[in-house]
Amino acid sequence: xxxxxxxRPASFRTYLGLTCLLGAAIVxxxxxxxxxxxxxxxxxxxxxxxxxxxxxxxxxxxxxLIWLAAGAGLLWLGILxxxxxxxxxxxxxxx
Amino acid sequence: MRESPAIHVEEQFDDLSQQRESSSLGMxxxxxxxxMFFGGLFLAFAVYRFSYPKAFxxxxxxxxxxxxSVNTFVLLTSSFLFSLAISAFRDGxxxxxxxxxxxxxxxxxLFLGIKGFEYYDEWRKGFLPGPxxxxxxxxxxxxxxxxxxxxxxxxxHALHLFIGLGVIAVFFFxxxxxxxRKDREVAIEIGGLYWHFVDFIWIFVFPLYYLLGxxx
Numbered sequence: 001x002x003x004x005x006x007x008r009p010a011s012f013r014t015y016l017g018l019t020c021l022l023g024a025a026i027v028x029x030x031x032x033x034x035x036x037x038x039x040x041x042x043x044x045x046x047x048x049x050x051x052x053x054x055x056x057x058x059x060x061x062x063x064x065l066i067w068l069a070a071g072a073g074l075l076w077l078g079i080l081x082x083x084x085x086x087x088x089x090x091x092x093x094x095x
Numbered sequence: 096m097r098e099s100p101a102i103h104v105e106e107q108f109d110d111l112s113q114q115r116e117s118s119s120l121g122m123x124x125x126x127x128x129x130x131m132f133f134g135g136l137f138l139a140f141a142v143y144r145f146s147y148p149k150a151f152x153x154x155x156x157x158x159x160x161x162x163x164s165v166n167t168f169v170l171l172t173s174s175f176l177f178s179l180a181i182s183a184f185r186d187g188x189x190x191x192x193x194x195x196x197x198x199x200x201x202x203x204x205l206f207l208g209i210k211g212f213e214y215y216d217e218w219r220k221g222f223l224p225g226p227x228x229x230x231x232x233x234x235x236x237x238x239x240x241x242x243x244x245x246x247x248x249x250x251x252h253a254l255h256l257f258i259g260l261g262v263i264a265v266f267f268f269x270x271x272x273x274x275x276r277k278d279r280e281v282a283i284e285i286g287g288l289y290w291h292f293v294d295f296i297w298i299f300v301f302p303l304y305y306l307l308g309x310x311x
Contacts, residue, residue, distance in 0.1 A: 012175075014175075015171065015172075015175040018171050018175075019168060019171060022164070022167055022168060022171065025302055025306060026160075026164055026306065028306075029302070029306035029307065038307055041302050041306050041307060042302060044302075045298055045299060045301070045302040048298045049295055049298050049299060052174065052291060052294060052295045052298060053291075053295065056174050056175070056178055056291045056294075057288055057291045057292070057295075062119065062123075063116055063120075065116070065120055066116070066119060066120055066123050069120060069123040069124050069127050070123055070126070070127065072127055073126070073127030073128075073130040073131060074130070076127075076130075076131055076134070077130060077131065077134040080131075080134055080135070080138055081134075081138060081141070084138055084141075084142060085141075085145075088142060088145055088146075
């Protein structure tokens with residue numbers, strides 16, 4: 001990736017996409033979709049978070065070392081959530 | 096903006112690119128620790144929502160969805176404008192940089208103002224946890240637990256945003272006085288990273304607390 005590419009400002013299209021995703025999350029939250037409602041709201045919000053990190057925080061154009069630092073934070077979060085919910089989701093099991 | 100005669104590279108770095116990357120890396124490591132910090136709060140919320148879904152949905156329905164949605168839009172816009180401000184600074188366009196930083200500052204203050212209004216309304220309705228907490232219903236304690244998590248998470252987020260406002264105000268002052276050299280753009284980029292991160296956290300606070308309940 002050239003230096004010029006890495007230094008472009010976040011595009012208006014990305015901003016528009018983020019606001020559309022915000023609208024989508026609000027609409028999903030009001031629809032009677034059962035358990036799918038939570039999933040769709042979280043998916044729309046996660047997509048927003050992804051665009052924020054990749055486009056606004058420019059992680060896409062950063063070095064691999066910075067990918068590692070950002071990835072380490074996410075990995076820790078993944079371990080925290082997966083281990084905790086492995087416990088909570090398996091408590092009702094009977095053998 | 097003051098043009099420097101020669102770009103200064105500190106002696107511990109081979110070149111400017113390495114110097115820039117070190118600054119960015121430092122900020123990213125800090126942000127990773129911040130993610131862990133807020134991650135714990137998100138986990139606490141997820142566990143309690145899983146354990147007491149009815150109480151948490153009931154409590155969430157008392158939050159002001161319109162105010163939360165407007166605040167999310169305000170933060171997204173401020174992030175976009177900060178990104179444009181960095182670009183304008185890089186191009187040496189002082190007036191445009193100041194204008195964009197000024198609007199970003201205004202939007203940050205607007206966010207805190209709306210949040211303050213929400214807090215006042217929640218306090219008035221008796222949702223502030225503690226002796227004054229007032230809620231009629233069978234899930235009194237779990238509804239209070241929701242509001243404990245809500246005030247801690249949004250309060251800490253507001254504190255981070257307040258610090259971000261201070262950072263932007265300093266940049267605004269430095270650029271206005273032409274006290275920051277164009278080759279020091281990495282400083283403003285790092286400030287931008289922090290501001291975007293505060294926005295990133297809110298992107299998840301908003302659906303968890305406002306959207307997954309009943310909302311009004």
